[in-house]
Amino acid sequence: MTRSLRRAAVAAIVAAAGLRLVRGGMASPIGRYVVDGPSMLPAYQPGERLLVNRLAYAFWRPAIGDVVVLRDPDRRGHLLLKRVSKAPDGFHPEPSHVFVLGDNAAESRDSRAFGPVHRRAVIGKAWFKY
Amino acid sequence: MSRPSFQNIISRGLRTIDRVAAPGVVEAHCDIPCGIYDPHAMQIAALSVVRMNQLIEALAGDEGKTKANLSRYITVKEDHAEIVKKEARIIWGDYFKAEHLEKYPDLNDFVWGMLKLAGKNKQEINLQVAQDLLAQTQKFAEIFWDTKGVKTKRAPSNQAVGGELVVPA
Numbered sequence: 001m002t003r004s005l006r007r008a009a010v011a012a013i014v015a016a017a018g019l020r021l022v023r024g025g026m027a028s029p030i031g032r033y034v035v036d037g038p039s040m041l042p043a044y045q046p047g048e049r050l051l052v053n054r055l056a057y058a059f060w061r062p063a064i065g066d067v068v069v070l071r072d073p074d075r076r077g078h079l080l081l082k083r084v085s086k087a088p089d090g091f092h093p094e095p096s097h098v099f100v101l102g103d104n105a106a107e108s109r110d111s112r113a114f115g116p117v118h119r120r121a122v123i124g125k126a127w128f129k130y
Numbered sequence: 131m132s133r134p135s136f137q138n139i140i141s142r143g144l145r146t147i148d149r150v151a152a153p154g155v156v157e158a159h160c161d162i163p164c165g166i167y168d169p170h171a172m173q174i175a176a177l178s179v180v181r182m183n184q185l186i187e188a189l190a191g192d193e194g195k196t197k198a199n200l201s202r203y204i205t206v207k208e209d210h211a212e213i214v215k216k217e218a219r220i221i222w223g224d225y226f227k228a229e230h231l232e233k234y235p236d237l238n239d240f241v242w243g244m245l246k247l248a249g250k251n252k253q254e255i256n257l258q259v260a261q262d263l264l265a266q267t268q269k270f271a272e273i274f275w276d277t278k279g280v281k282t283k284r285a286p287s288n289q290a291v292g293g294e295l296v297v298p299a
Contacts, residue, residue: 022151032144032153038223039158046223047231047238049144049153069156081156102158107219109159130141 029055031124033069033079039102039109040081043067049130056125062098067126070100073114081126082110098122159224167225169271172217173295175210176264181291182207183257204255211251214267218244221274230277237273244270264293271296 020028031052035044044050044067052069062068062084072078082100087093093116100117102108111117134142182203189196189203222241231237244266250256251263268284275282275298283299286292 022147032148033156034148034153034228035158036155036227037158038219041158041219041223044158045238046158046226047228049148050156051144052156072157079154079156081158107223130137130144 029053030127031069033081035081038107039104040067040083041104041107043103044081044126044129051127051130052124053127054124056127057119057122062119062122062125068098068100068122069124069126070117071121071123073117073121074109079123080110082108085111087111087116167221167274169217169221169267169274170295170297172214172221173264173267173271175213175217176260176267177287177289177291177293177295178210179207179214179251180257180260180264180293181289182210183255183260184291186255187257207255207260208252211248211263214248214251214263215245218248218267218270221270225274226277233277234273240266240273241270261293268294268296 021030021032031054033050033052035046035048035050037046056062056066064084064086066084068082068084070080070082072080080100082102084098085101087099091099093099097116097118099111101110101112186200186203186207189200218241222237226237234240244263247259247263247266250259272282275296281299282296284294285297287295
């Protein structure tokens with residue numbers, strides 16, 4: 001492959017990735033999100049923006065401490081931002097499930113309310129704020 | 131002028147993209163939103179903090195009784211300063227949206243300062259600091275109602291403490 005061809009290929013890949021980032025949609029490996037609500041204070045403030053890596057859990061399990069975006073088990077079409085946490089004592093979620101909590105426990109609706117969630121409901125990992 | 135960092139450039143790029151195509155929303159709510167918010171409770175709580183400071187300043191007489199009253203007033207003062215924080219946090223976190231931030235770019239800093247001022251009211255016995263907190267809650271109420279397109283007025287509290295409350299006109 002000549003150098004210019006290679007350059008053109010790289011440019012095409014970058015352009016395609018850029019377009020995905022703009023157009024969004026669940027098929028995109030990276031998602032842009034804005035935080036709404038106080039349950040992840042102080043780590044995530046309302047109005048803060050973050051990139052979410054949707055491929056983070058393609059091969060690996062969510063780990064305790066990860067901040068994740070998941071589908072709201074109670075409301076279709078809504079997404080939640082929570083932290084994967086250790087389940088309380090005496091509580092043994094299935095290996096296929098994770099227990100999520102809000103950092104600001106006093107003002108959070110999470111696994112204490114809706115129980116452990118299936119890994120399939122976890123759509124990605126909070127990557128960085130911008 | 132310093133050169134923008136790599137992260138700065140990335141942030142700027144992403145925010146530009148956000149303007150073209152809005153980002154998705156991830157919710158971090160305290161509960162299934164009921165959609166009912168009112169800055170009245172925080173103003174009443176701030177008034178209570180003012181009142182406790184007035185009562186503390188006016189303490190006199192039998193030493194034992196004074197000590198007992200003082201500890202009660204301090205407890206109530208701190209509880210109500212905490213109520214201001216809680217009410218502010220709920221409206222700030224759950225009600226205010228990005229579009230409100232565009233209209234009031236200093237909103238986050240303003241609320242932050244208010245939370246700190248409420249904390250100071252827990253720490254100190256200081257009537258002026260309590261009055262400042264009341265003024266902040268009034269301003270908060272004015273901003274809140276303005277975002278709903280509701281005109282407000284300042285009405286006397288009609289309580290022993292004096293002061294005013296911001297209410298829909």
